Amino acid sequence: MSTYEFKLPDIGEGVTEGEIVKWLVSPGDRVAEDQPMVEVMTDKATVTITSPKAGTITETRGAVGAVVPVHGVLVVYDLGGSPSAGTPPVASAAAAPAAAMSAQVKKDDGPAATAVGDIKEDLPGMQIFAKAPKAAAPPALTTYFNDKPLATPATRKLARDLGVDLRTVAPTGPKGRVSKDDVQSTRLGGRGHTAEIQLDQASRSAPPAAAARTAQSIPRSSSSHGAEEDERIPLRGVRKRIFDGMTRSKHTAAHFTFVEECDATDLKALRERLKPQAERSGVKLSFLPFIAKAVVAALRKHPTLNSAFDESTNEIVVRRGIHLGIAASTDAGLIVPVVRDADRKSILDIARDIQRLGEDAKAGKVRGEDLGGSTFTITSLGAQGGLFATPILNHPEVGILGVHQIKQKPVVRDGQIVVGDVMLLSLSFDHRIIDGHIGAAFAYEIIGYLENPDRLFLES
DSSP states (O other), X not given: OOEEEEEOOOOSTTOOEEEEEEEOOOTTOEEOTTOEEXXXXXXXXXXXXXXXXXXXXXXXXXXXXXXXXXXXXXXXXXXXXXXXXXXXXXXXXXXXXXXXXXXXXXXXXXXXXXXXXXXXXXOTTOOTTSOOOOOOOOOOTTTXXXXXXXXXXXXXXXXXXXXXXXXXXXXXXXXGEEOHHHHHHXXXXXXXXXXXHHHHHHHHHSOHHHHHHHHOOOOOOXXXXXXXXXXXXXXXXXXXXXXXXXXXXXXXXXXXXXXXXXXXXXXXXXXXXXXXXXXXXXXXXXXXXXXXXXXXXXXXXXXXXXXXXXXXXXEEEEOSSOOEEEOEEETTEEEOBEETTGGGSOHHHHHXXXXXXXXXXXXXXXXXXXXXXXXXXEEEOGGGOOSOOOOOOOXXXXXXXXXXXXXXXXXXXXXXXXXXXXXXXXXXXXXXXXXXXXXXXXXXXXXXXXXXXXXXXXXX
16 A cells, blocks of 8 residues: 655745644545645635545544644545545544644655635634623633643644643633633633632733723623624634734834825726727736836835834845735635735736736635735725725735725816816825835825826836
8 A cells, every 4th residue: 555644735924833624535535636625724814725646545633623733744645546444533632642743744755735725704613693602600720621622723822922731721612612812811810719819910010001901891781672682703713813913013013194196097098998908818907907016116116115124133124026915805804815026027917916816815715825925015995995094004014005996086287177087095104114205205106107107118
């Protein structure tokens, strides 16, 4: 029997482990190359891992809820092509030894597995809109112990940071899952009287605002008229990542926003002329590729806007490549897939990438390699553009461009008031790094290209 060990691939930057969400194969199954095998949740997305080879599954390692390190063995194949008798059942959480999760990685002897991102707000087996059950009294902290606790990678990281042993944390989440609140409660000394004493001590020693945040909670509603209780929606999945990212950005960077009008009359005419040619190439040409190209040209003249602040070394890192994040709205929330090497691509190439990324985002199939690593972000509200907005930086970037709806407004040309197509641009910057006059110059550079779009073909 020719055996092959399938390992959890490197899903993306910064991802070191993944939690098994759902098995799509079982021991004894015959699988084809690129057939989906398992769904794995990381801190960035829930991804579907496909098979790198055709063969028969002889072993699956790790139950649903188990956390597997990158390059840890997930599946063992028989490449001989025939199912073997008496194949072992799916490993349970109690039966899968910890050594299997940290198996020694040997040299790869076959093609790499692929991971396709599946952006989900909820996970199988969880009802996000279910009413919160009445809390049952958890077992005493001093007597609780679970050798195989269930927890997300983010919760495990929090436990490591706080020095909390997850095996001693009494879970309150769905299916016995340990939540971040469980970890924090344990760190405070357990639920009940001890936690209340330590919480009170923390409140007295903390600043007033911090103490107020610590004590603040929304009581459960009750009604004597038979009305239903309020819905309580767990903060998890993509929404949790958005929550954490926006909070970090808002409380780290010193935001300032610059807003200006752009006469898009010539840009609108150019797009209309080029649309038929783009359609013949199978590309739907929107205004966004032209705006992206204008941003690239402006970033070349103002490279500090294509930078990030490295907090670990206290350095401003000016990026050499230009990778544009294009914010995309999904049912799960806003995600930012990336147009890689936008400075090396034509308007048509950028349009093709934006179209593909948008379709993947709507279908919930954004690939891991299309997420993360952007150097500057563009967000567009399209037909719902409003007057203007103050976009939040995509941390750790130092600039973001908000694009708003093109509207017909009176404009002055050659001393005459005429009807023009006007678009408002909102740009936010990190004022710790970008001075006001630099941000304004960058904004006017973009506007200059959009008001005279022929320059995009001459200079970029």
